[in-house]
Amino acid sequence: MRKFLSVLSLFVVTAIGSTMGMAQSVVAKDLRSFFTPLPALPPIPADNSLTPEKVKLGKMLYYDPRLSRSKLISCNTCHNLSIGGDDNQKTSIGHGWQAGPRNAPTTLNSGFLRVQFWDGRAPNLEKQAEGPLQAHVEMDSTPELIIKRLKEIPEYVELFKKAFPGEKDPVTFENVTKAIAAFERTLNTPNSPFNRYLLGDDNALTLEQKEGMKLFVKYGCIACHNGPVLSDGRFHKFKWNNDLGRYKVTKNPADKYNFRTPQLLNVAVTAPYFHDGSVNSLEKAIKIMAEKELGKKLSDDEAKKIKAFLESMTGEVPLEARVLPVLPEKK
Numbered sequence: 001m002r003k004f005l006s007v008l009s010l011f012v013v014t015a016i017g018s019t020m021g022m023a024q025s026v027v028a029k030d031l032r033s034f035f036t037p038l039p040a041l042p043p044i045p046a047d048n049s050l051t052p053e054k055v056k057l058g059k060m061l062y063y064d065p066r067l068s069r070s071k072l073i074s075c076n077t078c079h080n081l082s083i084g085g086d087d088n089q090k091t092s093i094g095h096g097w098q099a100g101p102r103n104a105p106t107t108l109n110s111g112f113l114r115v116q117f118w119d120g121r122a123p124n125l126e127k128q129a130e131g132p133l134q135a136h137v138e139m140d141s142t143p144e145l146i147i148k149r150l151k152e153i154p155e156y157v158e159l160f161k162k163a164f165p166g167e168k169d170p171v172t173f174e175n176v177t178k179a180i181a182a183f184e185r186t187l188n189t190p191n192s193p194f195n196r197y198l199l200g201d202d203n204a205l206t207l208e209q210k211e212g213m214k215l216f217v218k219y220g221c222i223a224c225h226n227g228p229v230l231s232d233g234r235f236h237k238f239k240w241n242n243d244l245g246r247y248k249v250t251k252n253p254a255d256k257y258n259f260r261t262p263q264l265l266n267v268a269v270t271a272p273y274f275h276d277g278s279v280n281s282l283e284k285a286i287k288i289m290a291e292k293e294l295g296k297k298l299s300d301d302e303a304k305k306i307k308a309f310l311e312s313m314t315g316e317v318p319l320e321a322r323v324l325p326v327l328p329e330k331k
């Protein structure tokens with residue numbers, strides 16, 4: 001990683017240095033090569049194919065509060081697809097009105113993340129979904145309770161049969177998580193101005209946003225925030241409060257205060273920021289990043305430009321995912 005960083009920063013310095021003074025369009029053209037456009041779909045795992053039947057079922061489960069013990073809380077409660085795929089709370093409110101310890105990241109484009117959660121404790125979306133369904137401070141359910149409730153609803157049993165053809169008893173906890181993960185892999189926002197710019201539309205970004213992009217590369221934000229969702233999926237030190245981050249998963253002292261780089265797509269609509277949601281202003285979050293991760297103090301003007309750049313990463317949530325499903329009734 002360190003080697004990659006130094007190679008990269010050398011590259012950044014020469015790239016910026018050599019293009020300095022040239023026409024703005026040339027600089028912008030070169031900067032494009034630091035970024036990766038967002039594909040329409042993330043990688044699909046071999047053991048969980050993406051079929052329309054599974055996505056339809058996964059969407060219903062994502063929105064169904066009856067998966068929670070109280071029958072009040074769904075994935076969409078904290079990952080609301082009408083407001084950026086998160087809940088805009090400092091930390092989430094779950095079962096019994098309890099506040100959890102961490103801020104809810106967005107589910108949008110989450111299929112592109114190398115690992116899930118702030119501390120990367122789940123390797124994929126299927127494993128991730130097992131967490132909130134059972135977490136006491138989230139949905140407080142159990143696999144048995146969920147399966148019992150779903151089997152009482154004949155239409156769900158039919159939908160599971162269609163989504164998992166050939167399985168004798170398809171209403172299983174594993175298939176619940178598979179269907180939800182399949183749906184989540186469709187929650188992508190490739191039509192942002194930023195992505196349109198990367199795909200060749202020079203006018204998709206304002207001049208201010210282009211300047212912000214230049215600073216983002218020049219100062220080295222790109223060293224960690226890179227790839228299709230601007231996350232390297234790796235862990236970096238962010239000593240901020242008592243949360244030990246990755247250490248809680250690995251118990252390796254070197255992992256203390258390490259957190260997985262979050263994605264930056266749609267970041268302008270997912271305040272508040274950081275794993276504890278303690279910062280409301282995006283500009284302030286950018287300044288804190290520059291100072292703590294790069295040892296740089298940004299001027300207000302620089303932070304404003306980078307913020308404008310990050311705003312260009314707000315995309316459109318697919319309409320199909322946002323329209324509330326009609327959920328079937330118990331017979």
Ligand code: HEC
Nearest residue numbers: 074075078092093094102103104105110116117118132138
């Ligand atoms: C009570 C609020 C709440 C509910 C309900 C909830 N989540 Fe979350 N979700 C969170 C919080 C908080 C985190 C971050 C926790 C952490 O990293 O320790 C999170 C993390 C995630 C992530 C990881 C994203 C990333 O950037 O790493 C995904 C994906 C996700 N949730 C999907 C779901 C799904 C699917 C459901 C329904 C089965 C669900 N969540 C239910 C609050 C919630």
Ligand code: HEC
Nearest residue numbers: 221224236238259260261262273274275285286289290293
């Ligand atoms: C060394 C790696 C690294 C560098 C360099 C870096 N970041 Fe980050 N960034 C992270 C990590 C890790 C987090 C998560 C911090 C936490 O635990 O809350 C983060 C969080 C953020 C967040 C908050 C996202 C959210 O959803 O809460 C923003 C915004 C951000 N970074 C922007 C930037 C900008 C702009 C720069 C350059 C000035 C930058 N970062 C440089 C690793 C990095």
